[in-house]
Amino acid sequence: SYVLTQPPSVSVAPGQTARLPCGGDNIGRKSVHWYQQKPGQAPVLVVYDDSVRPSGIPERFFGSNSGNTATLTISRVEAGDEADYYCQVWDTFSDHHVFGPGTKVTVL
């Protein structure tokens, strides 16, 4: 089955830029979705189809996807961005959705 990889944690100072990679075999050929989950809350979709932001998501959240890596970039990081972030794809061979293991973003 298709496997996604994400670093367990990323630390970033307020106002700086956080780059969250999501690795997968030829992931550039798939549509990648990203979710933010804060403790005790349900996940929230922050980017879909590689780079589209749902209504209400700040422009500071930017998605890209090429080759074997998709990336969620959070610019001008704020304390409220501290959360777990998950990438997700649809595996056409198994007809499964697949989530990455998640990256915990800590704002210093």
Added chain:
Amino acid sequence: DVQLVESGGGLVQPGGSLRLSCVTSGFTFRSHSMSWVRQAPGKGLEWVAIIKQDGSEKYYVDSVKGRFTISRDNAKNSLSLQLSSLRTDDTAVYYCARGGIRYLSDGFDVWGQGTVVTVSS
């Protein structure tokens, strides 16, 4: 307001069964695929199952295939998940999630608050 409200979770013994429900409102339910996603304590998200808009296609993660059944009632705007032969590693918060109107591969743009399933003797 778009809303997904799950219910039916609880404590069940290994080998037991449970039926989860997700009642929806505020959107055209029959136009969207729907999924269940779970999260074990302290762990990441795991997709469990998906059902197409008309119920004609259903897919499951391998670990629940043959034990869980996803279904929907478009007349009642509701989604269900029948859990059988439950194991301790099925313990998790189970979320109902709204998929897209285009493809099964669409992201999940609305989530419920989750219902807790605990499998323990």
